[in-house]
Amino acid sequence: MKDFDIVIIGGGCSGLSLAYQLEINSKLKGRSLAIIDNRDRYFRDKTWSFWRVNQHDFEDCVIKSWKQFSINSKDGTLYKDCNKYPYQSIDSGLFYDKILNKLKQNKNIYFFKSKNEININSSIVFNSVPEISKTDDKLxxxxxxxxxxxxxxxxxxxxxxxxxxxxxxxxxxxxxxxxxxxxxxxxxxxxxxxxxxxxxxxxxxxxxxxxxxxxxxxxxxxxxxxxxxxxxLFRTSNINNQNLVNIGTAGGMTRLSTGYTFLNIQEQSKYLAKNIEKFRSNKAFKIGTKYEFLDKIFLRVLKKSPKIMPNVFYKMFNSKSEAIINFLSNKSHLGEDLSIILKMPKIVFLKAIFQQK
Known part of the structure; x- marks a missing residue:
């Protein structure tokens, strides 16, 4: 079995994003990279959408951007502007093509279908495949x-x-x-x-x-x-160790209250590529404990009281557009957090704070 300096398990959005950042930032000079993914070919299989709160490297893969959006409920419709942070959708097929065409230019990058084909014990390993146990009560x-x-x-x-x-x-x-x-x-x-x-x-x-x-x-x-x-909408059971870092959903890059992941993956990939030389001593890239706590409370309410959630979402979005977009995209400051929290039904959310599970 062949040895590689870096191994990426999973060649989806997070695995390819990291490989792309390593390549365009010249972090693979003198290094070999193996990407493990069991698919036979890449084609459009997803549409990734998000608020463009920061720049990314895939503007040429964007299908469409919008500067207006609406929220409908049985009680009415909200119309909102998002001029500062437009909503974008990316075609995964264009994304795959762009990255794969770039990676093919480097002869030290190899693709495998199984990790049994290579030796990963001496490699730096990035894993993007979440370990999910069967359960009936997870959201x-x-x-x-x-x-x-x-x-x-x-x-x-x-x-x-x-x-x-x-x-x-x-x-x-x-x-x-x-x-x-x-x-x-x-x-x-x-x-x-x-x-x-x-x-x-x-x-x-x-x-x-x-x-x-x-x-x-x-x-x-x-x-x-x-x-x-x-x-x-829960954290998976993947465990980091000295030679392995979990990335993407496996590494906590999904915002649990929304499912938004794409821009978090891009930020994580840039961070890991920039700090690849300090791999073992670097702090893990995280969304933030504030959002982890708030999302946990939000999902407790959603699970226990689903009937009130259409009204909860409606009230959330009846805030200043920039505030709610920053909040949903992990970019909000305390004032924006409070402006949204104060719109929530207080008794049910206070009960959820002290709920054990």
């Missing part, structure tokens, strides 16, 4: 989306709908999400925040077909692309 964000196309102009491409709670909740938290990429193309997703114990929640196709027909009032369209996924 997930699970979703399915159709990218649909129409012959006639139908969508308002200047505004995206972040959350539409005017739908069947099934004793969980459920919303739809519409990203209009053009006047005749949009991604429509059904999204659940739940323990995934109700099989009816996973009847995604029926939910999407019904929503497009009866809520969007769209009859004639073509489904061009479909994506399905789930994000753990």
């Amino acid at each position: 997930w964000q699970h979703f399915c989306g159709y990218e649909i196309e129409t012959d006639k102009e139908f969508f308002d491409e200047e505004i995206m709908n972040l959350m539409d709670f005017d739908c069947d909740q099934k004793d969980s938290v459920h919303f739809f999400y519409t990203l209009p990429f053009s006047k005749n193309k949009a991604l429509v997703e059904t999204t659940w925040l739940s323990t995934m114990n109700n099989q009816e929640e996973e009847e995604y196709d029926q939910q999407l077909l019904d929503y497009i027909k009866n809520h969007l009032n769209l009859k004639n369209y073509r489904i061009k692309y479909k994506e399905v996924g789930k994000i753990p």
